[in-house]
Amino acid sequence: MLTAFAIVTDGLVYAAYLFLVAVGLTLIFGVMRILNVAHGSFYAFGAYGAAIAVGVYFDRGWPAAGGFLLMVLVAMAIGLVLGLVLERGLLRLVYGKDEIVVVLVTYAAFLILEDVIRLIWGPNSYALYQPLGAAGTVDVGALVLSGYDIGLVALAGLLAIGASFALKHTRWGRLLTVVIFDRELAAAFGINVTLVYTITFVIGAMLGALGGAVMAPKIAVTLGIGVEVIVLAFAVVAIGGMGSVGGAFIGALLVGESRAAAVHLLPQVELFVIYAVMALVLVFRPQGLFTRAQPRKI
Amino acid sequence: MARRSIVFGLLAFVIVAAMAPALPTWLVSLATVALANALVVLGLIILWRAGLVPFGQALFYAIGAYAVALITRYTGMRDALILIAAGAVLSCLAAILAGFLLARYREIFFSMLSLAMSMILYGVLVKTETLGSTDGFGVEPPTYFGYAPQGHMRLLALFWLALAFCAASALLISLYFRSVAGSLAVPIRDSEIRLEFLGVSVNRLIHLNLVVAGTLAGIGGALVALSIEHVDPNMSYWTTSGGFVFVTILAGAGSVAAAFVGSFAFEFLKSIAYDILPGTWQIFLGTALLITILFLPEGIGSLYGRLRRRKPQSMGAS
Amino acid sequence: MRHDAYPPTSVLAAGLSLGLSLFAATGARAEAPAASVKIGFVTFLTGPAAAPFGIPDHNAAELLVDNLNAGKAPPPYNQIGLGGAKIDAKFVDETGSAADVVTQFRNLVERDHVDAVVGYVSSGNCLAVTPVAEELKQLTVLDICGTTRIFEEKPRHYVFRVNPHATMDNIAAAKYVLDKFKDISVYSGINQNYAWGQDSWRDFRLAMKDLDPKATVDKELFPKLFAGEYGAEISTLLTSSAQFIHSSFYDGDLEAFIYQAGARGLPQRIPLVLTTGESSLWHLGSKLPDGAIVGARGPHAFFAHAGELNTWFHKAYVDRFNEQPIYPAYDLAQSLLGLKTAWEKAQAKKGGRPTTEDVIAAFEGISIKTPSTTVQMALGNGHQGVSDTAVGTYKFNKAENKPEIVDIVRYPTQCVNPPADVDSVPWLEGGMKGAKCE
């Protein structure tokens, strides 16, 4: 019983983590058809930024709430800068090229940013421990849940709801939906696709940085944290359906829960359960759970 | 034209083989690895021509390598030719099996599925502690028809063998590119429907390409295993596949030659980067990749083509 | 893309040009003055292993090379460089595939003509490089890698490892746990899902079986290396009946695990046994609850034997980098000073600059004084070092706001290391016959 409960809650927490790192990626892919490897760098920059700024904040002994707010602000600032630089400075040059070539451009950007991190913050690791303490704990029988984890799940949920609401009910969201559905059509409707791209990419970057910022308190912020995240996010997005926010949400839940189950019941398979799930989904629904395959017009 | 280029190519291989003894040993071993990787890249070029980019080609690369390592370890068989043949056969079989699934996919879905497959192999290898888990295990130096070279000769022998395999593959693949099936790669990207209505099974065609590419990757893996005398699960990790894609883009899908030019260029770049920027060599590689994509969109391989102006070549000739 | 036809002669062109330019590269490289000894140091300068291993490694190397060349180190190491010849250091990144690492090793040996290679953190890389070193007849001192396989798979001639292998860490930990908590009946383990974690857990379990046959394992967890998120593992451990939890986690993963587990009260509830915990204490500070049992892969840092050499090394390191040296720094010191000792012994014997063979002859079975302790090159025909080790209990000194280790217990060399002629796993399985603990 307790195990079952543990599986569900652990799954939720891991799913929240996955969704936070995947949502930006899937948004960018949906709108721009770019599989953005540099997303890992956004995550890493977000983590470093938060670890330093928020760390300083807490050391001042100022109220915790502000610290959490600062996390989000840092993430947004970093996303804004990195997003603009990459999109305006680099991606703009390769729009319309082979999809894979664009992927490789983001891969190159990722390689460079990895070392930029090293040049800015040095090779040593940073820790942002205060928020976990500040968030407290909730006891459920033998199981102690971290308040911070609960916060993460809530944040992920809010993001998911917020995103789907924004896509449906705001003017910008509708524009995006049109672009996602059919770029040519969107252009024909006189939508400024270039602007949509820039803004989407910046938002995606912000979300990636946010993922890093909110994970920073739980991990040691050190070189190479981006690499792991990329392939995880890819898996989630591929499972949910490239470009579908709802899909990323379900994909994250699916992976999170199956991993939690594996850890509790069958630790041997934990290492590749994610990829097993991914392979299965792709085999039975090539286009992922949440996107329809484009019908071929002839 | 075609015949001439093949003669030239083979001549090139002969000359490189002849000058090998003059090269310093570190360069010989570096070149052996470069040749082995070039075979994997050659396979990726075959697929890329048809618009397919596997993020999991390391699957077949690792199978080839582990085949060699396991056979030497458990049977004591050490003959290079037999070992490489075994690696080729096993990766070929793996590619035939994987192909039944992969051949049905296109674009990013193809890439992701192949990624998933290679990562599952990675997981399995890491879990098998009898094979040293992530540490991997060593491979005995090979013999050649019972002849066991020593010292410098050991490197040269393997280098020549690798060269021979590369020459053979280069020849066969450029013939394949000139064949009907081989020249349908671009048409696959343009209109699968037309191909189907010309009576071609696109999936089978792609399956064939996958098997060829997989086998080449297997041979490459086998050669690397013999060359560095060690195998480990990272050979199947997604970053390894990423590296091969990196080289493919660097090389460009222009031709068979591109694979070799690109692979050598890459090893060369890396060796320099490690040497002059030990702490920040990734910036170096990343920038190199960017420059290639932005200023040589058809890859380093296209440089030669640019140098001499040509009237439009007919499709598929390589 | 179009498929342009052009003859693969460009392969020839490229091949030649590359070959030649690489030649040029080597020619251009200024050969170090014959007087100096060229040493290649290989460690992780990039990637996640840089912070915990690469940087302390690199710092210690820089520190020692400069001080040795200036003759500033205390005796017995006050001779300049190696036997009067200044050390000419070249650093190489260990990051990359096994193929990259082997290629870089060959470049060091055959392009840069180093006299010795010192380094390697990853056991996989040590295993990959060893046969090449043997083939190239290159004197090589492996540094941090802990695998027992190097000298147990086959005897080596050119390869040495001063730092003891990982077996003793876990035997010592097991012994310490058993005297500290009486009647242990259940324990759990969480180790990274790769060779290091798997081997550490295997050794620890075998040691426990020998020392306390009735103790049983409850949960054994192997999260992915650098997983980052340990929620599920922590829940599993929270719901486990274990009396303590063994882990060989280090740095990033260890800290992440401690932060997340700490937030959920795991270490407060079940004591942790961290075989490599020392390297993270300065980061963790008060986040690691008092009472955790920590080791340092040898008697390093907190556990180092007092003495002039130790005091000097610690002070010089802190003064220069203004951070505390952690065990990887001490490991590098042991490797380099081991080489120096052997080199100078050979030189004294020969009365001139020793050849590789001279150094090897001198190195085998030698005993080496290091900042931490005294290492005996006892195993693997005198190629593998063994030393005593120590384990202690963590305590955070709030007053001075710095970590401390209390209740340190030292374990003599023969107590935690197999005899020269026995491999470690069979030795453990055979009940550690011939262990001398008094």
Place this chain on the structure above:
Amino acid sequence: MSAILVVHDLEKTFGSLVAARAINIAVPPLQTVGIIGANGAGKTTFVNMITGHLRPSRGTIVFEDRDITGRPSREITRLGIARSFQLPQIFSSLTVLENMCAATAIAHAAGGLLRQALTPLHSPGTMAESEAALELFRITSYRHARAAALPQGVRKLLDIAMAVAGAPRVLLLDEPTSGISIEEKFGLMEVVMSALKNRRITVLFVEHDMDIVERYADRVLAFYDGAVIADGPPIETLENPRIQELISGPKLKAAAQRHA
């Protein structure tokens, strides 16, 4: 000789939607059949079923006394039924000649991937044949132009020329003149039809322009709501008031009178 293509009780449903119902036709060799009907009447569905792009829900298709119902399109193609497309399916990154060579080479190396992997693309035979085909369809002047850059009319012709490369006995043209300006339409149909006559191919073509149907068809099939509501010689079919009401509209009257 008996009919070359016999369709019996053919039906296609997508869920509740019926795209084709109870279609029965027999086409004698060398006949040219015009297929008319409003958009969504089931014309293209019909073509797709014959050529194996869609699997019929019911009924049979018999070609040269062989049942080909539900066979994959590539098999049907090899058996001798080819088709062209409303949106020309050509290899846009290749030149016109390269397109034609590909089609011809495939036709020559038909039967088996292995054979295609072993046959070189360029043989004097295929070259000559491709040139001839371009000549026949009057697009030789474009031979070195990239297909992507071709005017619509040439794309259509190339599409059809490639379809014919495999020497089919039956060819289905899906709206050969759609997207072509009124002035060019007849010119294009002239080229196509004379070429096909010359190759002795039975033709079924979907067409919206009643003048073209009237000019080139020996027989007209009128589709409405998935069913064939009229089947007969052009004039009388097109004059049928029900057809005019449902499909062609009054403009037909003019055309009919011209011929009366």
